[in-house]
Amino acid sequence: MHIVDGIVSAPVLLPATVAAVAGVVYGMSRVEAEDVPKVALLAAAFFIASLIRVPIGPASVHLMLPGLLGLVLGPAIFPAMLAGLLLQALLFGFGGVTTLGLNLFNMALPGFLIFYLFSAPLQKASGRKFALLSGLAGALAAFGAGLLVAGSLALSNGGFLLAAKLILLSNLPVMVVEAFVTIAALRFFAKVKPELLASFTRPTLRATS
Amino acid sequence: MTGHSGHRTGPLIGLLPLQLDPRYSIILTLLFAIITVTQSRLDVLLALLIFAFIACLLFRVRFGKLLNRLFKLELFLLLAVCALPFTMGAGDGAETLRLFISGTDFSVSASLEGVWLALRIILKSTAIVVLFQALMWRMSAPEFAHALAHLYVPTTFTQILLMMIRYMDVLRDEFERSRRAMAARGFRPGFNRHTFNSYGQLVGMMFLRAAERGERVTKAMACRGFQGQYPLLHHFHGRWFDVWFAILFVSALLMILLLGAL
Known part of the structure; x- marks a missing residue:
């Protein structure tokens, strides 16, 4: 969900932008030179995964997967998502110019929080508990992103309260999709390459070789 | 792209x-x-x-x-x-x-x-x-990334951007291939568990391939004496x-x- 220019008021826009910049700076400080290709490739994969659409009745939603990206990238989610947003703006004209920081904040922060809350428990868990935790991570990340988007609108102007409620409501099916897709993806990691899971807990993102 | x-x-x-x-x-x-x-x-x-x-x-x-x-x-x-x-x-x-x-x-x-x-x-x-x-x-996207580099955006970031642009088409081709393979087997997306599972595995595969390719790229580039950044040949x-x-x-x-x- 991209917010375009002119909708959000300055008291919302400025703090979010400052926080996003801080996140990007922090994230880049945790990326070693040899991890740059890995971060870039995962950012590209995230970009392409967002092209996948799941039909809901006559409409459809596209995958966001901020939780999954957060679990794989950790703090590097901030620069990776910023690169994705910049390319989306340049190639497809999505999103706004002045709202770039806000959009980054709204999507990357939930992913980053999921990384902090869930990476260690996920590593210890297995079986049903693993699936439950994965689903929770996917749903919470999507919920967080929707809540932040709705919140930035509602805080900007009381007139947007209705739109914010509608966004939260339409976010419900998205949460369901994100939860199940995240479960399947994390189970796939656990089966095929557990090292990718193991690299979650390390705060710095190192090559797993 | x-x-x-x-x-x-x-x-x-x-x-x-x-x-x-x-x-x-x-x-x-x-x-x-x-x-x-x-x-x-x-x-x-x-x-x-x-x-x-x-x-x-x-x-x-x-x-x-x-x-x-x-x-x-x-x-x-x-x-x-x-x-x-x-x-x-x-x-x-x-x-x-x-x-x-x-x-x-x-x-x-x-x-x-x-x-x-x-x-x-x-x-x-x-x-x-x-x-x-x-x-x-x-x-173009590479021009944009180069312009950012010339505007003093930190190297780590412009390198991520450039590398992302470089491999976007590669990953996109892989993605389209997987999707065609799924379609050939009669997969039709809907709002159901089967779709979520299939897409989850598709995304998992994409992320896995991306991470592994990233590691291979690092090694390949290290072999060629990569110093951590592409030289900026395009000066404005x-x-x-x-x-x-x-x-x-x-x-x-x-x-x-x-x-x-x-």
Whole structure:
């Protein structure tokens, strides 16, 4: 969900932008030179995964997967998502110019929080508990992103309260999709390459070789 | 994906076959966007929108693409702001429009304040999108990344951006291949567990391939003596045209702001 220019008021826009910049700076400080290709490739994969659409009745939603990206990238989610947003703006004209920081904040922060809350428990868990935790991570990340988007609108102007409620409501099916897709993806990691899971807990993102 | 090769719709309109230096384009677009969102007077915003259209006429812009962008934006905006006149608090003494449905007792009141806010939002985002098209649409993704590097954006970030641009098509091809393979086996997406599982595994595979390819790229590049950044071969040389255009652009903006302050 991209917010375009002119909708959000300055008291919302400025703090979010400052926080996003801080996140990007922090994230880049945790990326070693040899991890740059890995971060870039995962950012590209995230970009392409967002092209996948799941039909809901006559409409459809596209995958966001901020939780999954957060679990794989950790703090590097901030620069990776910023690169994705910049390319989306340049190639497809999505999103706004002045709202770039806000959009980054709204999507990357939930992913980053999921990384902090869930990476260690996920590593210890297995079986049903693993699936439950994965689903929770996917749903919470999507919920967080929707809540932040709705919140930035509602805080900007009381007139947007209705739109914010509608966004939260339409976010419900998205949460369901994100939860199940995240479960399947994390189970796939656990089966095929557990090292990718193991690299979650390390705060710095190192090559797993 | 890496260029502006996507849609070639509609004729080119505009006078100058020139392209502005990408660094100037980025800075001027940013400046225009920041100035536009901070304005609140409707006449100033209208002037800024006209200014953006004039910029479109100066540089060659694909007309169909511009219309397409604007259509999508307006549709989105109308959905977002149409409720504003009715949801904005019509407090004490606030000007309201009251619409009576003839023959019934039913009436709808809309606050003028909400109408103005909706108009302001539409004008602001439209002006920025139009100007973005004028100054940025010819810029390819690598050019954009190089311009950022020349604008002192930290190397780590521009390297991530460049590497992402470099491998976007590779990953996209892999993705399309997987999707065709799924379609060949009769997969049809719907809102059900089977779809979520299949897509989850597809995404998992994409992430896994991306991470492994990233590690291989690191090793391959280390073997070739990669120092951690691509050398910047593309240097931009500001021409007099760029400088004059920037001066003209900024003074026209200032003039609009001054007129608005009167």
